[in-house]
Amino acid sequence: MFEHLRPQLEGKPFLTNKEEIIAHLKILLKKAIVTKEKVGIAFSGGLDSSVLALLAPKCQLYTVGLENSSDVVWSIEVAQKIKKPIKTKIITLTEAERIIKAVVKLLNSTDVTHVGIGCVVYAVLEMAKKDNIKIVYGGLGAEEIFGGYKRHIEYGKDLDNIHEKLWEGLYGIEKRDLARDLPIAKHFNIKLVAPFLNEELVTYAMQIDPTLKINNERRKIILQDTAFALGLPKEVAYRPKMAAQYSSKFDRALERLAKKKGFSLKKEYLQSLNKKERFL
Numbered sequence: 001m002f003e004h005l006r007p008q009l010e011g012k013p014f015l016t017n018k019e020e021i022i023a024h025l026k027i028l029l030k031k032a033i034v035t036k037e038k039v040g041i042a043f044s045g046g047l048d049s050s051v052l053a054l055l056a057p058k059c060q061l062y063t064v065g066l067e068n069s070s071d072v073v074w075s076i077e078v079a080q081k082i083k084k085p086i087k088t089k090i091i092t093l094t095e096a097e098r099i100i101k102a103v104v105k106l107l108n109s110t111d112v113t114h115v116g117i118g119c120v121v122y123a124v125l126e127m128a129k130k131d132n133i134k135i136v137y138g139g140l141g142a143e144e145i146f147g148g149y150k151r152h153i154e155y156g157k158d159l160d161n162i163h164e165k166l167w168e169g170l171y172g173i174e175k176r177d178l179a180r181d182l183p184i185a186k187h188f189n190i191k192l193v194a195p196f197l198n199e200e201l202v203t204y205a206m207q208i209d210p211t212l213k214i215n216n217e218r219r220k221i222i223l224q225d226t227a228f229a230l231g232l233p234k235e236v237a238y239r240p241k242m243a244a245q246y247s248s249k250f251d252r253a254l255e256r257l258a259k260k261k262g263f264s265l266k267k268e269y270l271q272s273l274n275k276k277e278r279f280l
Helices: 018-033 047-055 070-082 093-107 112-130 142-146 150-154 159-188 199-205 221-230 250-260 266-278
Strands: 039-042 059-066 086-091 135-137 191-193
Touching: 018 047, 018 199, 018 221, 039 047, 039 112, 047 059, 047 070, 047 142, 047 221, 059 070, 059 112, 059 250, 070 086, 086 093, 086 112, 093 112, 093 159, 093 250, 093 266, 112 135, 112 159, 112 250, 112 266, 142 159, 142 199, 142 221, 159 191, 250 266
Parallel strands: 039 059, 039 135, 059 086, 135 191
Antiparallel strands: none
């Protein structure tokens, strides 16, 4: 995805003026996110979804998690800070099992991470469907264009290598992420939108100097600074990231269900579900 953009940007010097970059990112983010329609937002209280919530004029936030999920507690706090309506759902182990089975069937996948993230998407869209929400925003793309994964830090100070890895991440979004999320959205007849994949925003972000995105300690630096400049509270803008399937406790649910069913590995449990679906 976005392979056509790279030849247009090759040879251009990286953008390095932080103040100018933040000012332009503010414009592009508003352009990508602001809409007249009411939208649902898959909300974790993290940087990406908080930027979406902050800028969307009419929105309903949705957060899901199992008992003691850090997502739910934090999301409520953030929603209150930015004065946005939020609905939360605490999912029981029985409900988690139902969702996991549905996601395995929809995706025909036994990949633990794939299914774990898919479960979060499924649970959020299920809530939005009940509210008759037609469009749901997600934060997909922010990690790739702003350098949000832990592995990006591990690439060290080799700017060319970091930049190359960001492009590789963008190229893989269609097969890796959209192939997971879009079938779930289709199941609920909901349009899933990723504002961070707005082409104008992507084009600009991929010209930003990687040192303004990543250092040895921080990720998505320029997005954090832009979010703070937009009015996101400091404790929200600069909060460390946690992966969706872990913060919502779906990964823990998979582990508990696997043990309950007599499997030592989560993947073995998912494979057993996939086999059952083939014979139904």
